[in-house]
Amino acid sequence: MKKVGLLGGTFDPPHLGHLLIAEEVYEQLKLDEVWFIPSGEPPHKEKASVSARDRVDMVESAIQDNHHFSINTIEVNRLGKSYTVDTIEALLKEYPNNQFYFIIGADMVEYLPKWSRIDKLIEQVQFVGVKRPDYELNTTYPIIALDIPELAISSTEIRKRLANNRSIRYLVPEKVLEVIKERKLYESS
Numbered sequence: 001m002k003k004v005g006l007l008g009g010t011f012d013p014p015h016l017g018h019l020l021i022a023e024e025v026y027e028q029l030k031l032d033e034v035w036f037i038p039s040g041e042p043p044h045k046e047k048a049s050v051s052a053r054d055r056v057d058m059v060e061s062a063i064q065d066n067h068h069f070s071i072n073t074i075e076v077n078r079l080g081k082s083y084t085v086d087t088i089e090a091l092l093k094e095y096p097n098n099q100f101y102f103i104i105g106a107d108m109v110e111y112l113p114k115w116s117r118i119d120k121l122i123e124q125v126q127f128v129g130v131k132r133p134d135y136e137l138n139t140t141y142p143i144i145a146l147d148i149p150e151l152a153i154s155s156t157e158i159r160k161r162l163a164n165n166r167s168i169r170y171l172v173p174e175k176v177l178e179v180i181k182e183r184k185l186y187e188s189s
């Protein structure tokens, strides 16, 4: 049975915090792979600022030099809001021999009670919660809580910096920076 970590996200844009949590969970839980799953329509927040195509391309650029990371586009290929419960149901059908671990930051751990059909979802997939500055990892849900180095990086902060012509070097991988610059993403109009 293959142990596969899933990192769902808006990735608007992907940053070093995402890569660090994926790598830490991969190592600590001895996973075989981690799949990055960009949302089509995020279930609980405003639409992303750039297209799904751009977000997929940025994720591909971010993970290209790590052979145990890959991208899965199941959510961008599905219409409507990207509820995790639908994604897990589809993945379990398609890959019955995989054991999935859904990785979330502490902000999403706090939000778990509000996830769609959470009582069903919690029985279908093992959640792994990781620390994130300013959020608590406490929950009554049966998650695996992991201690990881905390990085105070968010996509929101990166978008703000770009809007103010500030540097995002060393907050995102070089390759992601190249895509952002080439396509003039996140420039204020």
Ligand SMILES: Nc1ncnc2c1ncn2[C@@H]1O[C@H](COP(=O)(O)OP(=O)(O)OP(=O)(O)O)[C@@H](O)[C@H]1O
Residues within 6 Å of the ligand: 008, 009, 010, 011, 012, 017, 018, 021, 103, 104, 105, 106, 107, 108, 130, 131, 132, 133, 151, 152, 153, 154, 155, 156, 157
């Ligand atoms: N610095 C971080 N430390 C720990 N977890 C993180 C970090 N950044 C993102 N995550 C987690 O990664 C997943 C995907 O996050 P997402 O793509 O929404 O990035 P974000 O930085 O939270 O974006 P935004 O600021 O736009 O809300 C979520 O589970 C989130 O909690």
Ligand SMILES: O=C(O)c1ccc[n+]([C@@H]2O[C@H](COP(=O)([O-])O)[C@@H](O)[C@H]2O)c1
Residues within 6 Å of the ligand: 007, 008, 009, 010, 011, 037, 039, 042, 043, 044, 045, 082, 083, 084, 085, 104, 108, 111, 114, 115, 116
């Ligand atoms: O299914 C839900 O109700 C749900 C609610 C909040 C978040 N999620 C998922 O959690 C992941 C991280 O969310 P986000 O918004 O921080 O990118 C992403 O895969 C979302 O689809 C899912």
